[in-house]
Amino acid sequence: MRIVVLAGGIGGARFLRGLKAAAPDADITVIGNTGDDIHLFGLKVCPDLDTVMYTLGGGINEEQGWGRADETFRVKEELAAYGVGPEWFGLGDRDFATHIVRTQMLAAGFPLSAVTEALCARWQPGVRLLPMSDDRIETHVAIEEDGEQRAVHFQEYWVRLRASVDARAVVPVGAEQAKPAPGVLEALGDADVILFPPSNPVVSVGTILAVPGIREAIADAGVPVIGLSPIVGDAPVRGMADKVLAAVGVESTAAAVARHYGSGLLDGWLVDSVDAGAVAEVEAAGIRCRAVPLMMTDLDATAAMAREALTLAEEVRA
Amino acid sequence: MRIVVLAGGIGGARFLRGLKAAAPDADITVIGNTGDDIHLFGLKVCPDLDTVMYTLGGGINEEQGWGRADETFRVKEELAAYGVGPEWFGLGDRDFATHIVRTQMLAAGFPLSAVTEALCARWQPGVRLLPMSDDRIETHVAIEEDGEQRAVHFQEYWVRLRASVDARAVVPVGAEQAKPAPGVLEALGDADVILFPPSNPVVSVGTILAVPGIREAIADAGVPVIGLSPIVGDAPVRGMADKVLAAVGVESTAAAVARHYGSGLLDGWLVDSVDAGAVAEVEAAGIRCRAVPLMMTDLDATAAMAREALTLAEEVRA
Numbered sequence: 001m002r003i004v005v006l007a008g009g010i011g012g013a014r015f016l017r018g019l020k021a022a023a024p025d026a027d028i029t030v031i032g033n034t035g036d037d038i039h040l041f042g043l044k045v046c047p048d049l050d051t052v053m054y055t056l057g058g059g060i061n062e063e064q065g066w067g068r069a070d071e072t073f074r075v076k077e078e079l080a081a082y083g084v085g086p087e088w089f090g091l092g093d094r095d096f097a098t099h100i101v102r103t104q105m106l107a108a109g110f111p112l113s114a115v116t117e118a119l120c121a122r123w124q125p126g127v128r129l130l131p132m133s134d135d136r137i138e139t140h141v142a143i144e145e146d147g148e149q150r151a152v153h154f155q156e157y158w159v160r161l162r163a164s165v166d167a168r169a170v171v172p173v174g175a176e177q178a179k180p181a182p183g184v185l186e187a188l189g190d191a192d193v194i195l196f197p198p199s200n201p202v203v204s205v206g207t208i209l210a211v212p213g214i215r216e217a218i219a220d221a222g223v224p225v226i227g228l229s230p231i232v233g234d235a236p237v238r239g240m241a242d243k244v245l246a247a248v249g250v251e252s253t254a255a256a257v258a259r260h261y262g263s264g265l266l267d268g269w270l271v272d273s274v275d276a277g278a279v280a281e282v283e284a285a286g287i288r289c290r291a292v293p294l295m296m297t298d299l300d301a302t303a304a305m306a307r308e309a310l311t312l313a314e315e316v317r318a
Numbered sequence: 319m320r321i322v323v324l325a326g327g328i329g330g331a332r333f334l335r336g337l338k339a340a341a342p343d344a345d346i347t348v349i350g351n352t353g354d355d356i357h358l359f360g361l362k363v364c365p366d367l368d369t370v371m372y373t374l375g376g377g378i379n380e381e382q383g384w385g386r387a388d389e390t391f392r393v394k395e396e397l398a399a400y401g402v403g404p405e406w407f408g409l410g411d412r413d414f415a416t417h418i419v420r421t422q423m424l425a426a427g428f429p430l431s432a433v434t435e436a437l438c439a440r441w442q443p444g445v446r447l448l449p450m451s452d453d454r455i456e457t458h459v460a461i462e463e464d465g466e467q468r469a470v471h472f473q474e475y476w477v478r479l480r481a482s483v484d485a486r487a488v489v490p491v492g493a494e495q496a497k498p499a500p501g502v503l504e505a506l507g508d509a510d511v512i513l514f515p516p517s518n519p520v521v522s523v524g525t526i527l528a529v530p531g532i533r534e535a536i537a538d539a540g541v542p543v544i545g546l547s548p549i550v551g552d553a554p555v556r557g558m559a560d561k562v563l564a565a566v567g568v569e570s571t572a573a574a575v576a577r578h579y580g581s582g583l584l585d586g587w588l589v590d591s592v593d594a595g596a597v598a599e600v601e602a603a604g605i606r607c608r609a610v611p612l613m614m615t616d617l618d619a620t621a622a623m624a625r626e627a628l629t630l631a632e633e634v635r636a
Contacts, residue, residue, distance in 0.1 A: 041418050041422055042418065042425055043418075072390065072392055074390055074392070074412055075411050078411075078414075079415045079418065079419065081440060082416075082419045082437070082440050083440070084418075084422075093390070093392035093393050094392055094393075096393050096396075096414070097393045097394075097395075097396030097400065097402075100360065100361075100402075101397065101400045101402050104359055104402075119400070
């Protein structure tokens, strides 16, 4: 079975671990979000790709969900001693090495997809990890801070500001001119099932869908497309998805997110058991819906979610 | 008193510490060798400038004489885990930060001299540290390895090969087209005394002299030019200077190095007490010479050497 997953960072990575356990023989291709990539200290940092790679490759800091286990911050401390920031972005020493290798390969002319493959040769994540695009795309967030309108990099909004101010707009800068990375459209065309994990629908999955050709390839794939709600009981399971959902005029409810994706894209939608009341509303929108436990508390619970998604895919197919 | 010092790495840096103690009120400008600069992992590394900066700024690893104190090697270990080398060059985590800041500033368009000034704003070395040139110069060494002639970067010769094979030639690639960095010629023109510390006469001081205009500015300065022998008892005090001296046809003796610089450049030369027999030979070459203890065993001994150099400068001037 060939499964394609559109993944953001922590939520996507944890779901993928469950999916691998639920479908150990499946051929899994991950289309990773690169909209939150950022250049820091002259280095190209790809937080979502790395979170997937480290999580599936056994290098992740399990408690925080991002960055390397057993991490130190000597380089960052020294940069701060030189007055060089930003200090709000927590790049650890082990993590730095990944960005140094990536930056060096990009400077040598390799596209991000080739660089990602080279990094994964070390981590052996057990999936094929593709960036959504080799082109530079950066999600910017329009905010009002101290009475002034300005646009900040998504990482600045998310990490420095902790999404504490309203997002007026979320713009994946560069997406319109971008092309899907080599292999992305082919993987979608060959897929038996396409999954949207409980990742952020705006700044993770939404950014991937903003790359011209990807949304169409999903809609045209003719295979079940199943999503899992990142909203449980009217609140994001983790992160601050409600802030960016508001920016695109979507309520923070499991049903509203399903309608946001729409029946043109989505065939099936899993909501949490506490949102069972939303099933009828989602189905009325033309999307098959089931209410099941959606908290990724451990690997077993996450594998069960993945199995539910694959079961719903079979129902849709039948 | 305005003192200009042509400095390589460890020997130059340690001598400078003694000079600062011997002449606390002097205005000291250091013209630093950049011929052993190297690009590693996409970063610009300036070993000699950093050794001077760390040594005088209190950040040096005292035992090894280069690199940062209390250093760790997480980044390097991770790079090795990606299969990215070279492993023979010991870049520590703290040290990495310096190279990251430097590389970022260079990429932003600042010349190396401005970058060096910015880095020194943190370290406060108590001297004005100028790179010999803002232009790229790289010392390459022609060797025969496994029966094949090839040229290697000086660092590869010195660090990877430990100078274990003969150097056929030493070439400061790029020097001919280089210009002295801003401030270099002015400092030489304004100097009251010019010192050559016991640095390597070929790959440290020699490379600085290879930048067009510097040798002439020293010869034309009309002030005492005093050197200290890096050879004591027919052997280098540290390092493997004999290997590269042979490449330029110079014997590893205190007198031969003085003759190599020549009376057109050098007014005075200090040899170690064990080389007192060489004094007459050096003076016969038109260079005033004294035999004094030249082992930089501690700060007091090094300060005494600096005082001897300044005393000899006064003798020459008189």
